[in-house]
Amino acid sequence: MPADLSPAPEAPLAGHGAPEGLSSEQAHARLQRDGPNALPQDRSIGVPALILGVLREPMLLLLAGAAALYALLGDTSEAVLMSASVALVIGTTVFQRGRAERALRRLRDLASPTALVWRDGALTRLDARELVVGDLLVVEEGDRVPADAGIVGAHALSVDESLLTGESMPVTKGPAGTGADAAAQMLYSGTLVVAGRATARVRAVGARTRIGTIGASLSAIPVERTRTQRQLDRLVGVFAVLGLAACVLVVALFWATRGNFVDAVLAGITLAIANIPEEFPVVLTIFLALGAWRLTRLQVLVRRPPVIETLGAVSVLCVDKTGTLTENRMSVQALAADGEQWTAAGPAPPPAAFDHLLRLAALAGEPVPTDPMEKAVIEAAGGSHRPGDGAIVQRYALTPQLPAKTHVWRPQGAARLTVACKGAPEAVAALCRLGADAHARLLAEAARMAAGGLRVLAVAGTEVADDGQAMPASPDGFDFALAGLVAFADPLRAEVPQAVAEARAAGVRLVMITGDHPATALAIAAAAGIDARQATTGDTLAALDERGFAEASAGCNVFARVTPEQKLRLVRALRAAGGVVAMTGDGVNDAPALKAADVGIAMGGRGTDVAREAAQIVLLDDGFASIIAGIRNGRIIFANIRRALRYILAVHVPVAGMALAPLLLGGPLVLSPVLVVFLELIIDPACTLVFERQPMRRDVMRLAPRPAAQPIFSGAEIARALVDGLAGLAGAATAYLLAWRAGLAETEIRALAFTAIVGGNLALLALNRDERGFGGALLADNPAFWIIVAATSALLATALYLPAVAAVFRFSAPAGWMAAAAFVLPSAAICATRQVLRGFRRDAASG
CATH class of the missing domain: 2.70.150.10 (Calcium-transporting ATPase, cytoplasmic transduction domain A)
Structure with a gap:
């Protein structure tokens, strides 16, 4: 029995005296x-900077140009109206971007x-x-x-x-x-x-x-240009060029055919404004920022918001066992020493026969333990085996090559040093140089304990002379004697089985990668519901060539006794096989694997700073269910961004078409810059209020993950949006032509055509927010949608039937049935077109 090692109970670092912290x-x-310990931050984007940023956008420049032109012509009412409209657009945009900026600032605070x-x-x-x-x-x-x-x-x-x-x-x-x-x-x-x-x-x-x-700043969350952002930038650029070209052509055509240059310029400005879907980049930025902030309520801190694009596409989720699937709340469940065994049954401490084992297990831990297993050892011993007044004179850290931790203690008043070691049973058995039979018995006993889902450590110790001689370079230089086995219970998190079932239903493959015993890993995997029939060990992986490694990564869902380097190889192999890989980690050595994964997920509670900095996402509660909630919400956010982008593109088609069609047909003009602003004031709030808050589909986690290479706005999505937009244009153009052929006044024609455009806008808003058709869209729960519909309808009725307002817009009140028919025509055209296309797809599928 070693000398009493009653160390100071709270030495911050053994051998350096008691702490003298502040009160x-x-x-x-x-x-x-x-003041606070904070470095000077990049100044938040204030309202003046936001306003200047908005004013640099092409649409605002065109609107300001139109207002200036009206003022030069002496048309005060139009100039004032345009200026007020510009101010309203600026206010709306500043509000939206301010929300995004505040969300990012809150994320920065959480990431401190x-x-x-x-x-x-x-x-x-x-x-x-x-x-x-x-x-x-x-x-x-x-x-x-x-x-x-x-x-x-x-x-x-x-x-x-x-x-x-x-x-x-x-x-x-x-x-x-x-x-x-x-x-x-x-x-x-x-x-x-x-x-x-x-x-x-x-x-x-x-x-x-x-x-x-x-003057450096470390804590700012970077805003990166992703592939999607670059794609949308190119798309907006294409439409801007087309809009500019159309503007020039319209000015020339109008001036040549109607002889009024000023009206020609206004018509050109109107078409250019209608052509530019400038909401694209704004929507993406706002949705990602607000989506990231919403995820924090689910204990998922997104350090880089653009990763949300990838989160919903995750097809392989690699998770650690301890603290992610389990509670990381350790308790000593069983002990084995010198042929004796003990299993916990109630609060009674282990018998005295296990004192030596528990003492060495405590000495192999830290003087002030923070590790849950080390705390559990102290608790099991009732606190009587805490390290004593001695000092640690040598530490041997756990390494991938030797998964065991060793401390050399100098007990107070003792002539010999005490060496305590704990670690993986196979590693400690090798240090003890056990004979074949003893080695086999130890590993068999460890496997028996591990099969019950327990985490098993072997403990060994020895004493050496305190003669000032240099310590061995590694623990292998000591003559250890085996003390026994300590098995810890770490309960499975209660929410894990349901979360695993949800992930599997969503087509997400679960892969457990742990440093624990294979039997422990398989037991926990079975309890969690992970599909696993066998566990592949790190030793097995080390013996495989590249082809064999790839086959192992594809065919096994539980990997045990894995080193950090093997984690990295597994991530690379899974990605090479076409998977979108999310990887969890908490240690320094996990950082390469976290960086290599498509989505790196660090633990916020027990993770190191290195792991958190390498990851794009930090789990604030370290829980597995939070990861699945993140994937679910990533899918929702991605789908809502896609819906919003589809709506934006579709809604610009009838607006641009109705700005151009009267010029080509020689009829009365429908749209002016101020009317386009009216439409923009529907489009912008619709995107950030309706689509950003659109609830998830019930089957969102029963769909397979989308392919990683699939862009957020694919060619098929663009084609779908253009078809919807052209159908809406056909409905609005029909209302315009019928009113023109009926010989109505120009102001009445303009009122009916504008009513049709607004009706088509709301129809596109309804149909793009839900894939179940018009009926499903109207039934979907989203109060913001009905607020937009009610506000738009009220504003339209005011513009049509309140004489003072109608005069500003150059409307005259149409008959109620005419306005209702014009309002419904585009909706009917869009629904009919979708129905026809759906029939074609059914015929093609059945044929």
């Missing part, structure tokens, strides 16, 4: 004095880092903004240093300072008295701990840190 009162006073500090004598994790000078900070491998701090204790500390210095090689750090120079005794904000751990006293925060004086 809450001290920290609050310093926070008030120095955290820090582990000593406050009021306890180790506490808090928002890094709350750090103050004098705080005692604890950092370890994978952490981003949140403030400038002087090192007071460290072990095997190595820091990547390339952000500040440009040097790619990590720098070894240590406290004063270890031979480190002044710079090597400091941790700088923004640098990355790549190995070891340290305790450090904060010396500077916020703008007074070294990186703050340089």
Whole structure:
């Protein structure tokens, strides 16, 4: 039995004394004095900047030009109306973009880092903004240093300072008295701990840190131009060129045939405005930003909103077991030592026969444990086996090559050092150099425990002379004696089976990739509902060539004892096979796999800073069900963006057509710039209110994932939108021609034609928000749709039948039945066209 190791119960880093952290009162006073620990941010886009951005858009420039032209002609009422319309369009656009900007700002706030500090004598994790000078900070491998701090204790500390210095090689750090120079005794904000751990006293925060004086900003969420954004930019550019060409032709045609240059310019401006679907990029930006903010309510933090495009297309989801499928709430469930076995049954602690096993298991953990398994060991022993007043003199970290953790302790007042080791049973068995029979018995017992879904660790220990000799380079240099096995229960999250079933129904393949025992992995997979008949181990993967590796990745859904490098290979193999791969991870070594995946998902609770920075998405609750909720909402957001884009393109066809048709037919003009603005004031709110809030289809998670290469606005979608738009144009043109042939006054013809365009607009709005046809669209639950319909109908009735308003728009009130017929004609034409095309598709499918 080793000497009593009763270490100080809360040493932040063994061997460096008790912590002297600040009290809450001290920290609050310093926070008030120095301000939050935050670097200067890029200034948020304010209202003036938003207005300037809107004014640079082609449509607004054309509208402003029309208003100026009316003013030059002395047409004060038209000039005032156009100016008011321009102001209204600007206000609407600024409101929409302001919503997106506020959503992104909230995302930035949520993405702010955290820090582990000593406050009021306890180790506490808090928002890094709350750090103050004098705080005692604890950092370890994978952490981003949140403030400038002087090192007071460290072990095997190595820091990547390339952000500040440009040097790619990590720098070894240590406290004063270890031979480190002044710079090597400091941790700088923004640098990355790549190995070891340290305790450090904060010396500077916020703008007074070294990186703050340089003026860098790390926390801004980047706004990237995705393939879809580039596609829409090109589409808008094409329509802008066509609109400009049509504008020139219309001006020339009108001037040549009607002889009025000013009216010709106004007609050209009207057509150009009608031709430009400038809402495309606005809709995409707003939908992605608001969609990302909505996902945070589901505990899914989207660090890069454009990834939502990919999220709904995920076809393969690679997940870890611990903490994602399970609760990461460990308890010691079983022990085995010297032929004795114990299984937990109620609150009674294990018998004394297992004291040695539990003591060594505790010594192999941290002095102040944060790992759930290490906490469970202390709890199982009733706290009596906490490490004592000794100090850790050597640490051997767990590595992919040796999945075991070893600590060498110097007990207070003892002449010998105690060495404690815990890790994978096969690794510890190798360190103990067991004979063949003992080795087989150990692994068989571990497999029996693991088959019950338990996580199993083997524990070993030894004592060595404290004679000042150098420690071995690896734990293999010690003569270990096996102490036994410790098995932990980690309950499956209650919501996991239902979420797995939903994912499988949606055509998403679930792949578990874990470092745990194969039997444990299979047991948890079976409980979760993951389709798995066997588990492939990392050793098996290592022996495969590229072809065999690809076949294994395609044919197996459970991978156990897998190294980070093998995770990366699995992600690449799954992507090469055509899958859209989402990958979860929490450790430093998971970062390459997270970056390689189509969607990298980091754990917000237990994940390292490196993993969170490598991922596009962070789970705030670490839960598997949140991932499935993210995929479900990703599909909804993608579908709603597609609906909105289809509507925008379709609705511009009748507007542009009715601006051009009277010129070609020699009839009275229908549209003026101010009437096009009226229509734009329907289109813009319709997109951001109706489509952005459109509820999901009931079968959205019973559809197969869309192909990764499928663009958000494909050729088929463009063709569908153009057909709908042409049908609406045919209905509006019919109303126009009938009114013209009937010999009605020009103002009445204009009123009826405009009524038809508005009716077609609302029909397109209804039909594009739901795929079930007109009846289904009207029944779909979306209050915003009815608000838009009611507001538009009221404004149209006011423009037609209130004389003062009708005079401004140059309308005269048509008969009620005529207005109703004109309103319905485009809807009937669109529905009839869709019905005919549906019949053609049925005939083609049956033929």
